[in-house]
Structures are given as structure tokens and as C-alpha cells.
Amino acid sequence: MKKTTATRGVILACGGFEWDMRLRQYLLAAPLEAAASPPFNDGDNLRLAAMAGSELSRLDQAWWAPLLHEEGELNEGQPMFRTTASERALPGSICVNSEGQRFTNEAANYNDFVRAMFQFDPLNYLHKDANRTTWLVFDHLFKNRYAVGSVMPSAPAPNWMIKASDLDSLAVLIGVSSDTLKSTVGRFNEMAREGVDEDFGRGRTAHDRVWGDPNDGVNASLGTLSEPPLYAVRLYLGALGTNGGPTIDARARVLNLDGQPIPGLFACGNACASVMVSYPGSGASIGAAATFGYLAGQTATTS
Numbered sequence: 001m002k003k004t005t006a007t008r009g010v011i012l013a014c015g016g017f018e019w020d021m022r023l024r025q026y027l028l029a030a031p032l033e034a035a036a037s038p039p040f041n042d043g044d045n046l047r048l049a050a051m052a053g054s055e056l057s058r059l060d061q062a063w064w065a066p067l068l069h070e071e072g073e074l075n076e077g078q079p080m081f082r083t084t085a086s087e088r089a090l091p092g093s094i095c096v097n098s099e100g101q102r103f104t105n106e107a108a109n110y111n112d113f114v115r116a117m118f119q120f121d122p123l124n125y126l127h128k129d130a131n132r133t134t135w136l137v138f139d140h141l142f143k144n145r146y147a148v149g150s151v152m153p154s155a156p157a158p159n160w161m162i163k164a165s166d167l168d169s170l171a172v173l174i175g176v177s178s179d180t181l182k183s184t185v186g187r188f189n190e191m192a193r194e195g196v197d198e199d200f201g202r203g204r205t206a207h208d209r210v211w212g213d214p215n216d217g218v219n220a221s222l223g224t225l226s227e228p229p230l231y232a233v234r235l236y237l238g239a240l241g242t243n244g245g246p247t248i249d250a251r252a253r254v255l256n257l258d259g260q261p262i263p264g265l266f267a268c269g270n271a272c273a274s275v276m277v278s279y280p281g282s283g284a285s286i287g288a289a290a291t292f293g294y295l296a297g298q299t300a301t302t303s
């Protein structure tokens with residue numbers, strides 16, 4: 001067989017390691033339950049870069065995202081998970097943890113929302129387990145107005161959408177204290193009527209309101225949950241993809257442990273350590289992947 005040799009260089013563009021169960025368990029800062037990417041990104045970026053002597057960084061990080069699963073939906077033979085954004089920001093929904101309490105601004109960007117799902121608890125010396133099981137809770141008015149996952153407003157509630165005639169019954173079905181859930185919803189409804197979320201500031205920023213409903217109420221992201229039946233959908237601690245790996249420089253060259261470029265090796269996108277320490281906003285992940293993919297190609301062909 002004819003041997004093929006890369007003459008200008010090798011560009012790692014094979015995504016992250018979110019589908020390698022062992023790597024994600026040992027490396028990530030949080031116990032990842034779900035990935036929204038197709039299941040082929042299984043850590044070849046780390047294996048190949050490590051073999052070439054690359055420095056690896058930000059290995060505990062991902063583009064975190066709270067994901068929902070529609071029963072039976074598969075992607076390349078694996079359970080498919082969908083992203084959530086408007087579901088958390090539109091008026092008439094809240095997110096509660098396994099204790100029936102709100103724990104963050106639901107309308108926050110997906111990356112920051114998940115960070116609240118794995119807060120470190122210094123009293124128990126654990127990540128705060130209560131927030132790992134998160135429920136999106138909404139009322140009938142919300143269900144009739146807005147899409148949840150692929151379920152359009154007029155469509156009947158599917159099996160995976162838990163439905164109950166009141167908050168007491170919903171609490172039983174999702175396994176939280178009914179008194180706590182009623183008190184959480186009661187307080188939220190009071191704040192929604194005033195249009196100010198005093199607890200977590202939901203609806204305060206332009207980001208939250210863009211994902212909300214400008215035609216509704218005093219705050220585009222706040223609305224009461226009052227019209228039965230009530231619904232709940234489980235949100236999973238997930239990611240769009242991991243974003244740690246070989247460290248690159250401004251020309252997409254992979255660096256060794258001395259900070260020097262490894263000749264002929266480039267990386268971009270989720271295959272390399274993200275050039276951003278946080279999530280600046282929509283498009284940041286694809287934008288950076290495309291930019292550094294371009295730079296990698298340009299550097300490889302001109303140097």
C-alpha cells in the first residue's frame with residue numbers, strides 16, 4: 001500500500017473527548033451525564049497530541065450545557081440530547097433542584113447555568129449533589145405558548161414530559177418535597193408579578209430578555225406558574241463538547257511543554273485548549289473553531 005505523508009503539517013480537528021467515558025470521568029471538573037455532539041469525538045485529540053509531546057491544558061473544561069432527552073431519540077445509535085435556552089428564559093418556567101429549590105438564574109447562558117449545577121459544597125466536601133438533578137417546571141400557559149425541545153405549543157405532552165394536575169402531585173412525580181416546591185413557586189410568582197427576580201436576577205440583562213418574550217408582562221423573562229396542569233422535564237448536566245487539549249499559540253501551532261511550537265503540528269476547535277477562559281456568548285465556540293482552523297491552514301501552507 002502506498003504510504004501517504006503529510007508534507008505541510010498535521011491539523012488536529014477531531015473534536016474533544018466527551019464520548020470517551022473514561023477520559024471524561026477522570027478529567028472533567030464535573031460528572032458529565034450527557035453530550036449533545038455526535039458520538040465520534042472520543043479523545044483522539046489528546047492521544048495524538050500527547051504522543052507528539054504537546055502540553056495539554058484546560059482538560060477539566062467543556063462547553064457545558066443543560067440538556068434534555070426526548071425518550072427514544074437516538075443520534076448515531078446513542079441517546080440524543082437537545083440543548084435548552086428559550087425553555088429556561090421564557091416567562092412561566094423555572095428550574096428546581098432535587099430539593100425543589102431554585103439555585104441559579106435559569107436564563108443564564110448554558111455554560112454558566114451548568115456551572116451552578118456542580119457548585120462545590122465545602123460543608124460536605126462534595127459537588128453540591130442537589131443541583132445535579134435539575135427539573136424544568138412550567139405551567140399550561142407556558143406549554144401552550146412555547147416549544148419545549150421538539151414539542152410545539154399545540155402538540156400533546158409526550159411521555160417524557162411529566163404532567164400533573166397540581167404542584168402537590170407534580171412534586172410526588174419528580175421526587176421533591178411538595179411544601180418546598182409550593183413555597184419555591186409561590187415566591188417566584190410574587191417576584192414575577194413585580195417583574196424583579198430578587199433571588200437570582202433573572203431577566204435583568206439583555207441576554208436574558210433576548211431569549212424571553214418581549215410581548216409578555218413586565219419582564220420578558222419572568223411570568224407566573226399558575227395555570228394547571230403543571231409539567232416537568234429533567235435537565236441533564238451536559239456539554240456541547242469538551243474544550244481542553246493541546247495548547248496552541250496565536251497561529252494555531254501546538255506547543256510543547258517548554259512553550260515552543262512542535263514543528264508541523266496544528267490544532268483548532270474542540271480538539272485544542274480553548275482560547276477563551278469563559279463563554280462570551282453565542283457563536284463563540286464555532287467562531288473560534290473556524291478562526292483557528294483558518295489560521296492553522298494558513299500557517300501550515302505559508303511557513
Ligand SMILES: Cc1cc2nc3c(=O)[nH]c(=O)nc-3n(C[C@H](O)[C@H](O)[C@H](O)COP(=O)(O)OP(=O)(O)OC[C@H]3O[C@@H](n4cnc5c(N)ncnc54)[C@H](O)[C@@H]3O)c2cc1C
Pocket residue numbers: 013014015016036037038040041042044063083240241268269270271282283284285286287289
Ligand atoms: C447541538 C449543538 C448546538 C450547538 N450550537 C452552537 C451555536 O449555536 N453556536 C456555536 O458557536 N456553537 C455551537 N455549538 C458548538 C459547536 O458546534 C462546536 O464548538 C464546534 O462544532 C466544534 O468544532 P470542531 O470542528 O472542533 O468539532 P466537531 O464539529 O465536533 O467536529 C469534529 C469532527 O471530527 C470527527 N472525528 C473525530 N475523531 C476523528 C478521527 N480520529 N479521525 C477523523 N475524524 C474524526 C468527528 O466525527 C467530527 O465530525 C453547538 C454544538 C452542539 C452539539
